Amino acid sequence: MAHCISLEAEKILDKQFKVLDKGFIRLVDYMGTDERIVQSARVSYGKGTKTLREDAGLIDYLLRNKHTSPFEQVVFTFHIKLPIFVARQWIRHRTARLNEVSGRYSVLKNEFYLPHPEDIALQSTDNKQGRADTVLPKEVQDEVIASFKDRQEEAYEAYSRLLDKNIARELARINLPLSTYTEWYWQIDLHNLFHFLKLRMDAHAQKEIRVYAEVLFEICKTVAPLSCESFVRHQLGGVNFSKDELAALRNLLDGKDAGLSQKDLDRLNEKLKTGRQL
Numbered sequence: 685m686a687h688c689i690s691l692e693a694e695k696i697l698d699k700q701f702k703v704l705d706k707g708f709i710r711l712v713d714y715m716g717t718d719e720r721i722v723q724s725a726r727v728s729y730g731k732g733t734k735t736l737r738e739d740a741g742l743i744d745y746l747l748r749n750k751h752t753s754p755f756e757q758v759v760f761t762f763h764i765k766l767p768i769f770v771a772r773q774w775i776r777h778r779t780a781r782l783n784e785v786s787g788r789y790s791v792l793k794n795e796f797y798l799p800h801p802e803d804i805a806l807q808s809t810d811n812k813q814g815r816a817d818t819v820l821p822k823e824v825q826d827e828v829i830a831s832f833k834d835r836q837e838e839a840y841e842a843y844s845r846l847l848d849k850n851i852a853r854e855l856a857r858i859n860l861p862l863s864t865y866t867e868w869y870w871q872i873d874l875h876n877l878f879h880f881l882k883l884r885m886d887a888h889a890q891k892e893i894r895v896y897a898e899v900l901f902e903i904c905k906t907v908a909p910l911s912c913e914s915f916v917r918h919q920l921g922g923v924n925f926s927k928d929e930l931a932a933l934r935n936l937l938d939g940k941d942a943g944l945s946q947k948d949l950d951r952l953n954e955k956l957k958t959g960r961q962l
């Protein structure tokens with residue numbers, strides 16, 4: 685069967701979804717939908733799409749059993765505008781193809797990320813990579829934002845002065861901060877997008893990349909809604925249990941002692957209560 689079209693995705697093609705203060709995500713193009721996953725999974729015995737219910741069941745079976753290759757048949761191209769510090773985390777996902785704006789070729793725009801005052805937080809004491817939940821006084825929030833803004837303005841003025849002296853763009857840019865916005869085209873298939881979303885929609889991911897992941901997921905639902913439902917059911921909303929944890933759960937079901945150390949038991953409890961993998 686030729687092109688698979690999703691009417692919901694067609695409606696949002698080229699539409700910019702705002703992310704952070706100046707960023708966005710735009711779905712440039714897509715290839716395949718849930719239908720393509722079903723077609724490619726059934727190719728071995730020559731049958732295409734059946735009823736929606738059967739298709740949903742097949743997709744759920746494939747995802748549940750990690751038959752991932754049919755999900756690679758669906759491909760997305762996004763245009764994304766994001767701060768460089770978010771881009772550095774993003775680029776760690778190697779299973780995508782991308783083209784980024786060149787600071788050697790183009791003059792970079794005077795656009796920097798400034799967090800919302802409510803996002804200014806202290807270092808977390810329990811999560812070494814994260815922020816604490818305590819709300820800071822307004823004057824502290826404002827002071828931090830003003831400091832970010834001043835340094836960004838200084839850095840851009842210095843950059844502009846170097847360009848005025850005809851210093852090479854590839855050098856003039858090197859003192860611009862990580863908050864500078866960049867843009868790229870990013871192409872990824874659905875299997876690898878799910879992997880990205882699982883990691884970057886998680887509460888442990890930095891908020892500034894998480895908000896991009898959440899928008900990507902909303903866009904993804906317009907292209908492959910059945911797959912997204914299965915993804916939430918089995919991957920995003922699920923957790924893995926270790927061999928010892930499974931044994932402990934069996935023990936508990938049999939009314940026996942879990943047989944785990946207190947630390948391991950706490951970890952298992954946390955998983956069961958919150959779905960969080962510690």
Ligand SMILES: Cc1cc2nc3c(=O)[nH]c(=O)nc-3n(C[C@H](O)[C@H](O)[C@H](O)COP(=O)(O)OP(=O)(O)OC[C@H]3O[C@@H](n4cnc5c(N)ncnc54)[C@H](O)[C@@H]3O)c2cc1C
Nearest residue numbers: 773776777778779780813876879880883884886888889890
């Ligand atoms: C909350 C969080 C905190 C993090 N903190 C840090 C940190 O402090 N420091 C740091 O350096 N990184 C950090 N990372 C990045 C992390 O270690 C991974 O590099 C990133 O999440 C990409 O994951 P991935 O390699 O599975 O994804 P992808 O690159 O998309 O790869 C997907 C899968 O393909 C396979 N694959 C891809 N390329 C190869 C290859 N060359 N060889 C073998 N298999 C391959 C692997 O199975 C991999 O899981 C963090 C990530 C998260 C989500």
